[in-house]
Amino acid sequence: MSFTNEQLERYSRHIILKEIGAKGQKKLLNAKVLIIGAGGLGAPTAMYLAAAGVGTIGIADADEVDLSNLQRQIIHATKDLGKPKVQSAKETMNDLNPDVQVNTYHTFMTSENIREIIRDYDFVIDGTDNFPAKFLINDACVMEKKPFSHAGIIRFKGQLMTYVPGEGPCYRCVFKDPPPKDAVPTCKQAGVVGAMGGVIGSLQAMEAIKYIVGKGQLLTGYLLTYDALTMEFRKIKLPHNTENCPVCGTHPTITQLIDYEQAECDGAL
């Protein structure tokens, strides 16, 4: 595959980098990334990956665009209110870069569909906002041997880690189970600063790009935490004794995907 003149110009700032170059840009154009969640994290991730020329981007989300989303979900605009988020996201990505093939999945990820969907992709982005989905994505990626980037944001804080099969702990090694539904006394809307999605989602895009071009060090074996109020980033080393993990360990006890129940909370945001 050779570049068109337009592509040479569009990706010139990548091609000029010795770590990416023409070879890396071709890898990006041939890569397939699935983004689960077209919200605060998924929005910036999707836009940077589309702009970077990731050739195939899958985007999964069951929701429609709501006014309260627009404070942080910058892939959607006021004109998109009521539209499926995946549709709005696809339009923005294709406006940014017509090179990108966008596949939309207007559905919730469940134990029934996730493995089949992620099978087609090289890298998965967890941009979801709830624990049942995060554990489902982790377990499915472990079972399908797919690398993925976990991230979470809340208020002024964020975290992310990267799982690569065989290279360090998975999300379940670190957080054994979702917080139990019945054990949760109350839930409150937490709030999040919109720019947190931009910070952490952009870091997820960076992990995907490094994985695809095969350069640099990924956040495998580390949890990166960010506190916007104190402006502190911490790269916390995670234990590497993962052999007892119920899903990625040497003798897994979780061999089927689990659909956990989301804790009941007052009032959807």
Place this chain on the structure above:
Amino acid sequence: MKIIVAGEAKEVKDGLTIAQLLIDEQVETPEYVTVTVNDDFIDSSKFEITNLQENDTVEFLYYMGGGRYVVY
């Protein structure tokens, strides 16, 4: 004795348990925090009986979902 908690050196009493450290550090939801000491995950059932040693490095890892809900 000296230990390192979340990257900061602290002076604590000898033999402090993880359960007590969680209280001293005012960790909001100790039942949902993952604790690592040096290079090991510590099971939450062991918090009461795990005594920290001089120069141990302790990290608290918190569940973090999205902005929509928080668990208290």
